[in-house]
Amino acid sequence: MLGAQLAALHDGALPGVDEALDLIAGFDDALVSGFARLGEERAAALVALAGALGGTPLGPSAAEAAGKVTVGSITDEHLTTLAGARTALFGAVHDALLARLDDALGRSRADWEGTQPQSGDPLAGACRSWLAELAITGWRGVDHGLASSADQAIQNLLAEPRLRRPAMLLDGLAAELRASSPVGAMERLPARRWADLWARGLLLTRTGGLEATELVSGRLLPLGVDVHEHGTAVQIQIHAILEPHGRLVRTSVAAAKVDTIAGPFVWQLLSSYPVLLDALARRLSLEVTDMPLLPSGDLLWHEGRASAGAYTDPFATARVQLTGAVSPAVPPLERHPVRIAEPVFVEGYKSDGKTLQLDGSGLAFDLDRLPQSGPLTPQLLKASTACIGLMRWDGGQWRLQPLAVQATVKKERLAVHNGDWALGPTDQKARGSGAKAGDPVAVLKERAGRLLRR
């Protein structure tokens, strides 16, 4: 990314975005106090949100749902429609942001050609009732009992592999609500975030998984790895260029965990993917054969269809091949700003560790997305002059999430990547604190083996 591209990204407000975000904030505020006691102002906010979709196919049902909910008729169907309305509005914000980013970068993007099937798994019913109860009560009224009341229902979802996505989402939300209870005593609430997770929970429990539309073969050149984590889940998502197609793709693997397994230990939970982890740790390319590709640009990773290739420098890939690569389409349900994670390469900047300056334009690093499982630190960012990262947008601001940097430390030129510790920490300090913590994965697996099957 060049200075001029960064300037173009920030050049002028996006029409309609602030208005859409205001409507969403009104909705989120209604969820804070609960749909059972809306009051005039919050009832008007729901009606306004529905009204913004007046010219779309969702308009009439959204208006009806808002009307019904504001007079106290709060059904699963009405709540789902309102969640859909909020999601559609955020979808429009997402589209505007991504179009601006693509324009600024000169990046072309594939058209959406997949289908997003509907599904209504009965197993999810109890979780949907819980989401309805939360909306009626409002975040402010959530106590320990309500926060925990779906625990068993969520366990049932977790046990079903095809419901893993809603299960991981709702497990994350429930843990935050439990730890925040009684929510009424909190000084401030993550209103945007919880409304996001609530709306997504309602929609996701009605949506089936994407089907692969093609099988692809070729060479995968990794750019970097993004790590997602909450108390009971971890996912690594590799961004890569698939050659000879010149396409940007992702591939992800995720595992369940517990909160005491964190930091560099999370890699151990993914040890059934040795080819993938080895390639990350040793910076190898990967040869893939007939790997299923989703229309969202996600390769469904199969260890058996991949083998290690030659050493490859992600910075060389980013420098040479990222500019011309084609980005994948975004599935309709995933059109939300939080899902924007577009790989970019920036070099020749100056940084204080928090923000980078490039030809007079500034861009903040997303320090909230620096994982504990890898070697990147704010100090390294400060010493860095080149970065492979993901463009992120949240709370009205673009930020750069670093996946790898080149930095000069004690006159030595270093390249440091998020995936460097995929086979265990390579850094003395991290190894030391790891040894101090023992091996939590081994301890808990031993306990599980001894106690679970008695």
Add this chain to the structure above:
Amino acid sequence: MNAERPAWEQLSGARVLSPVQPRKLAKVPFVEMAEGRLQGVVSSGSDIERVYVSSITAGTHGYNCSTNNNRPCGGLRGTPCKHLQSLVEEAVLQYGLERVARYLRAEGDSAATLVRILSGGHESIPAAVVFSRFLRHLAYLELPDTSEPVAELHWFPSLGAVS
């Protein structure tokens, strides 16, 4: 560019939970603050098959310790046993002193003083409930992993840099 950080309330990726601190799990594999109690499981020092279930009620500071089969702990003679001490020590390592003290509604400047002021006496707290929560905790490690992309986890950034 807007140099100010956006309001936390308006962030989709707002951090709500602080990461737990790493600690050795061998002695106390499980500790939680839930159901109005600080509770957990302490491995027996002598018998690898045996675990103790220890718990302290917030507010009243009543406590209990027994094996997972509900046999009372021999160390519990009018004062908290060594398992309860370990439970509090490890909870303080994992969550920090301030959070543990706030949850228990107790004051103390160390794990040891938190144990010393436990004055609620022996309280009947069913070990089976806590033990089954521990088993459910362990069951996470038996769930199959997946290569289906979980787009929802973009809401859950990894838990922050070490330094």
